[in-house]
Amino acid sequence: MFKKRINADKAKELFSGVIIPVSDPELLPIKDCDGRINAFDVVAGVDVPHYRRAAMDGFAVRASDTLGAGSNSPVILTAGTGVERGTCVMVHTGSPLPEGADAVVMVEDTVMHGDSVEVFTQVHPLKNVGEIGEDIQKGEVILKKGHRLRPCDIAVMASLxxxxxxxxxKPLVAIIPTGEELVPRGKESLKEGEIYETNGLMAALYIERWGGTPRLLDIVTDSPPRIKDAIISNLDADMIIISGGTSVGRRDYVPGIVESTGTLLVHGVGISPGKPTALGIINSKPVVCMPGYPVAGIVALYWFARPALRKLGNLPDEPDRIVRAVLSDKIASRAGYKTFARVKINNGKAIPLATSGAGILSSVSKADGFVIIPENIEGLSAGEEVDVVLIE
Incomplete structure (x- = not known):
């Protein structure tokens, strides 16, 4: 039997405490860094802009030459190639500000007749002028270490x-599917007792979506030496996920192998579905042992593997995507277990699909999200407003 069932939140906290974030950086072109985490502060090596520039289309002037200009009393200036008393130069947005000019009059505040320019507004010094370093100053820290890069951040770096x-x-995650009943997805027909391997594929896709690099291994049979060899040969990874073999049956060897090879932190969690989940650490590498039943497996991935991967990858915490809905029917749950109830959302209603049936994978595909019921509550009633955590 399970040595001790542990509270789901405590299990997550215990597991998080043994995870050491990846610290080694890699150099990449900025165009390939969307969503990545910068390993060092980014410091501006130049001023942006590095020259005084016009901030509007119009005429570069000496501000003092526009004194008294108004809609009924324009100042007349002469358009030329340089700016001095009584002259102006046509400029475009981003153009260098000509020597002698200290302001720009917008083109809509002027009327040009040949070389004469009527100015209908008074401007003050630096009006419509971009100063050197106005955007970014040389030596300024523009992005702190640990920042998750967005396209706008990458554009700022490009401007420098x-x-x-x-x-x-990115953390490398080795995924080891186990089970005598599993067969590769390419097999054309199934015998009785055989099923296609799906958990490893699902885990690999989620790891990639969550910011890791998956390494999906071939199926490993329920053989302790082979499972142990698969673990040992993949300790170059930053995290290991093992699918199957976590319960207390005759062929459920995985928790014992983790315990004999490293440290078994948890075996048996107050989470439904997902009670047989086991967590450990081998050679400082976190190990998530997800149950073989696919719904229990996805709950283990969400509750344990995702936050572990985020910490490994130096990724900032991000809240779940949640929508509010009203329960169309009651949901039963078991006291002492954090229950993940699958629901579908329709016109503001959360329609329960299942709370049990850990092997019914299609119930997750049909669902829009989970209603997570705390351990101290025995079910929810129809008509209650609930948070639905959307399934990615």
Whole structure:
């Protein structure tokens, strides 16, 4: 039997406490860094802009030459190639400000007749002028270490002439599917007792979506030496996920192998579905042992593997995507277990699909999200407003 069932939140906290974030960086072109985490502060090496520039289309002037200009009393200036008393130069947005000019009159506040320019508004010094370093000053820290890069951040780096940046390496996650009943997805027909391997594929896709690099292994049979060999040969990974073999049956060897090879932190969690989940650490590498039943497996991935991967990858915490809905029917749950009830959303209603049936994978595909019922509550009633955590 399970040595001790542990509270789901305590299990997550215990597991998080043994995880050491990846610290080694890799140098990448900035165009490939969307969503990545910068490993060092990014410091501006130049001013932006690095020259005084016009901030509007119009005429560069000496502000003092526009004194008294108004809608009924324009000042007349002469358009030329340089700015001095009584003259102006046509400029475009982003143009260098000509020597002698200290302001720009917008083109809509002027009327041009040949070389004469009527100015209908008074401007003050630096009006419509972009100063050197107005956007970014040389030596300024523009992005702190640990920032998750967005397209706008990458554009700022491009404006500084930065071509490459050091970002934290994505965590490598080895995924080991186990089970005598599993067969590769390419097999054309199934015998009785055989099923296609799906958990490893699902885990690999989620790991990639969540910011890791998956390494999906071939199916490993329920053989302790082979499972142990698969673990040992993949300790170069930053995290290991093992699917199947976590319960208390005759062929459920995985928790014992983790315990004999490293440290078994948890075996048996107050989470439904997902009670047989086991968590451990081997050679400082976190190990998530997800149940073989696919719904229990996806709950284990969401509750344990996702936050572990985020910490490994130096990724900032992000809240779940949640929508509010009203329960169309009651949901039963078991005291002492955090229950993940699958629901479908329709016109503001949360329609329960299942709370049990850990092997019914299609119930997750049909669902829009989970209603997570706390351990101290025995079910929810129809008509209650609930949070629905959307399934990615």
């Amino acid at each position: 002439g930065i071509r490459d940046i050091e970002v934290f390496r």
